[in-house]
Amino acid sequence: MTPATAPPSQRALVAVLAREDPWPRLLRHIPDRELGLVPVIGALVLLWGVFGLIEPAFLSAENLVNLTLQSVPTGVIALGVVLVLLVGQIDLSVGSVSGLAAAVVGVTTVLADWPIVLGILLALTVGVVVGLGYGLLATRLGLPSFVLTLAGLLVLAGVQLRVLGPQGSINLPFESSLVRFAQESFLSPLAAWGLVAAAVTVVTVVQLVERARRVRAGLPRISMGRLVLRVAALTTLLCAVVAYLGTERGVGYPVVLLVALVVVVDVLLRRTRWGRAVRAVGGDPRAALLAGVAVRRTTISCFVACSTLAALGGVLAAGRLAAANQGTGGTETFLTAIAAAVIGGTSLFGGRGSAWSALVGVLVITSISSGLTLLNLDTATRYVVTGLVLLLALTADTLIRGRRRVP
Amino acid sequence: MSDGPVLSLRGVSKNFGGVRALIDVDLDIHQHEVLAVVGDNAAGKSTLAGVIAGVYRPDAGRVLLDGAPVVLDSPAVARGLGIAAVFQELALCDNLDVVENLFLGHEPTRGGFLDEIEMERRAWDLLGQLATNVPSVRLPVRALSGGQRQVVAVARALLGSPRVVVLDEPTAALGVRQTAEVLNLVERLRERGHAVVLISHQAADLQAVADRFAVLRLGRIDGELDAASVGYEDLLAAMTGVSRPSGRKPR
Numbered sequence: 001m002t003p004a005t006a007p008p009s010q011r012a013l014v015a016v017l018a019r020e021d022p023w024p025r026l027l028r029h030i031p032d033r034e035l036g037l038v039p040v041i042g043a044l045v046l047l048w049g050v051f052g053l054i055e056p057a058f059l060s061a062e063n064l065v066n067l068t069l070q071s072v073p074t075g076v077i078a079l080g081v082v083l084v085l086l087v088g089q090i091d092l093s094v095g096s097v098s099g100l101a102a103a104v105v106g107v108t109t110v111l112a113d114w115p116i117v118l119g120i121l122l123a124l125t126v127g128v129v130v131g132l133g134y135g136l137l138a139t140r141l142g143l144p145s146f147v148l149t150l151a152g153l154l155v156l157a158g159v160q161l162r163v164l165g166p167q168g169s170i171n172l173p174f175e176s177s178l179v180r181f182a183q184e185s186f187l188s189p190l191a192a193w194g195l196v197a198a199a200v201t202v203v204t205v206v207q208l209v210e211r212a213r214r215v216r217a218g219l220p221r222i223s224m225g226r227l228v229l230r231v232a233a234l235t236t237l238l239c240a241v242v243a244y245l246g247t248e249r250g251v252g253y254p255v256v257l258l259v260a261l262v263v264v265v266d267v268l269l270r271r272t273r274w275g276r277a278v279r280a281v282g283g284d285p286r287a288a289l290l291a292g293v294a295v296r297r298t299t300i301s302c303f304v305a306c307s308t309l310a311a312l313g314g315v316l317a318a319g320r321l322a323a324a325n326q327g328t329g330g331t332e333t334f335l336t337a338i339a340a341a342v343i344g345g346t347s348l349f350g351g352r353g354s355a356w357s358a359l360v361g362v363l364v365i366t367s368i369s370s371g372l373t374l375l376n377l378d379t380a381t382r383y384v385v386t387g388l389v390l391l392l393a394l395t396a397d398t399l400i401r402g403r404r405r406v407p
Numbered sequence: 408m409s410d411g412p413v414l415s416l417r418g419v420s421k422n423f424g425g426v427r428a429l430i431d432v433d434l435d436i437h438q439h440e441v442l443a444v445v446g447d448n449a450a451g452k453s454t455l456a457g458v459i460a461g462v463y464r465p466d467a468g469r470v471l472l473d474g475a476p477v478v479l480d481s482p483a484v485a486r487g488l489g490i491a492a493v494f495q496e497l498a499l500c501d502n503l504d505v506v507e508n509l510f511l512g513h514e515p516t517r518g519g520f521l522d523e524i525e526m527e528r529r530a531w532d533l534l535g536q537l538a539t540n541v542p543s544v545r546l547p548v549r550a551l552s553g554g555q556r557q558v559v560a561v562a563r564a565l566l567g568s569p570r571v572v573v574l575d576e577p578t579a580a581l582g583v584r585q586t587a588e589v590l591n592l593v594e595r596l597r598e599r600g601h602a603v604v605l606i607s608h609q610a611a612d613l614q615a616v617a618d619r620f621a622v623l624r625l626g627r628i629d630g631e632l633d634a635a636s637v638g639y640e641d642l643l644a645a646m647t648g649v650s651r652p653s654g655r656k657p658r
């Protein structure tokens with residue numbers, strides 16, 4: 001680790017470090033991306049195993065189809081939360097933004113009789129504007145996002161009530177295309193299997209091309225065996241999901257939308273300069289600035305993406321409930337979305353996390369709530385259990401962050 | 408290109424609140440030359456590095472590049488003009504790996520996506536030139552030792568062949584062998600035609616490679632000394648201001 005020529009003071013430090021706990025030392029050597037999703041996926045499998053044992057109905061295709069559909073609105077919101085957390089900020093107002101977006105869609109399409117597309121566009125624009133406002137205030141005036149978005153939460157909740165008007169609730173007609181999309185649109189078996197084939201093909205081709213380029217450049221690469229194993233694992237997972245959900249209604253369009261959004265954000269984060277800038281700013285804004293990263297612009301872009309995704313989540317929630325009311329996007333929404341991101345392994349301290357943590361995290365939370373409901377346990381138990389899981393995730397997050405570098 | 412200085416500071420001052428970190432500093436930096444800036448702690452050395460690298464805007468004075476005034480409002484602008492710096496606190500992102508840190512802010516792309524393979528290839532090349540013992544370029548920087556981090560920071564400054572390279576206390580955290588390596592590296596930079604500004608409070612280390620010394624004391628340039636004629640005692644005296652060194656040129 002340390003060269004033999006280290007000065008005495010450094011050698012003393014190394015000696016001290018050698019005596020410290022092996023556990024943080026081990027953690028320090030695990031690259032950020034590697035550990036990532038493994039523990040959460042493990043937790044999800046465990047959770048499903050336990051619920052399945054106690055109440056077999058939990059693992060029925062019908063329940064799992066419902067569970068996937070239920071996860072979508074919060075999942076979309078959590079995806080945005082992942083982005084602000086990654087850049088080292090937070091947005092507590094995602095619930096209010098989603099509620100306001102739902103109200104906007106309800107009022108414009110039902111009361112004002114606009115085409116649904118226009119209503120959705122307006123709702124998303126509200127998200128963009130709110131995010132832009134946060135971003136500018138946080139970067140230009142240096143307002144801490146925790147309090148800034150708390151203020152936003154209150155203001156936007158008020159605006160939501162105003163938009164909804166005196167009766168406080170607007171029902172969307174069941175023949176509205178948004179409601180149909182959110183509730184009863186499922187991939188045909190042909191389309192589902194086509195998507196699986198396409199996904200597997202794309203991943204395989206990308207991996208093979210990259211490996212070939214690495215071979216040509218004389219760089220270390222993964223063995224062919226591991227590559228095959230990876231593709232096989234992905235294929236198995238996708239086939240299992242499509243086949244099992246296919247025994248009932250199948251894979252809903254909203255679920256496809258959520259997964260597609262996660263894939264897009266994941267590619268942006270891992271394969272583009274923007275994504276690299278996001279992680280750098282979240283990890284060390286000063287170092288990022290000195291390296292020439294556009295820190296302000298990157299931060300603003302994450303706020304905008306977060307609020308826009310929150311608005312989209314609200315639109316999807318309105319479709320799923322066929323209504324927009326005062327309860328849409330209430331306190332539970334933002335708590336669940338942030339909890340999902342953190343449970344999925346995105347750090348509250350910035351710079352560490354992945355788009356997939358939104359998906360896996362929201363599946364964990366929705367599974368807990370769906371499982372406990374099936375067991376006839378009340379809301380109180382659900383809150384407590386979800387809170388404890390969040391506590392666990394937070395502990396892991398803090399432990400991992402605690403690994404210090406060798407001075 | 409003319410024989411004049413690449414970069415000049417004229418009457419540069421910088422205050423931090425009440426602290427006068429730099430006062431009326433004039434400095435010329437030439438190609439093919441190692442300018443060593445020495446001074447005691449809090450003399451203003453890091454502030455000088457910051458002004459040259461675009462971190463701090465001077466409160467007064469001008470910065471000239473090839474004789475023309477330039478405004479260095481950000482490290483990115485300075486970098487675009489061919490001025491790269493390794494800061495004392497290194498400014499590496501602990502959560503990113505070596506390759507990610509090396510190319511942060513100017514990653515090569517291929518069809519809009521990051522070209523990881525090109526980056527990794529160039530990273531190995533560069534680190535190879537620096538004769539390093541960095542075990543893997545895919546290790547997060549957090550897991551590296553002080554010396555290894557220093558090498559990564561120097562390597563990052565050299566990407567894109569800047570004309571002016573500023574190194575702020577590059578050897579402070581290093582052992583004897585690695586210090587020698589960094590100084591070798593500095594000589595190679597000079598041979599390649601870079602203008603190198605080497606900042607240190609360990610004047611002894613610099614004597615082997617410096618062409619010219621500028622002594623900073625309490626924010627002022629307190630003498631420029633020719634490396635060929637100056638002794639260690641003279642340097643020390645100039646840094647501490649204890650007595651007038653004999654080699655000091657009148658200004």
Ligand SMILES: Nc1ncnc2c1ncn2[C@@H]1O[C@H](COP(=O)(O)OP(=O)(O)O)[C@@H](O)[C@H]1O
Binds near residue numbers: 448454
């Ligand atoms: N960012 C800053 N804010 C306030 N004071 C500063 C800042 N940077 C440097 N200073 C002050 O300016 C003086 C010169 O500092 P510095 O350039 O870091 O000295 P050196 O690198 O020679 O040790 C010191 O008194 C220091 O306290």
Ligand SMILES: [Mg+2]
Binds near residue numbers: 495
């Ligand atoms: Mg300093």
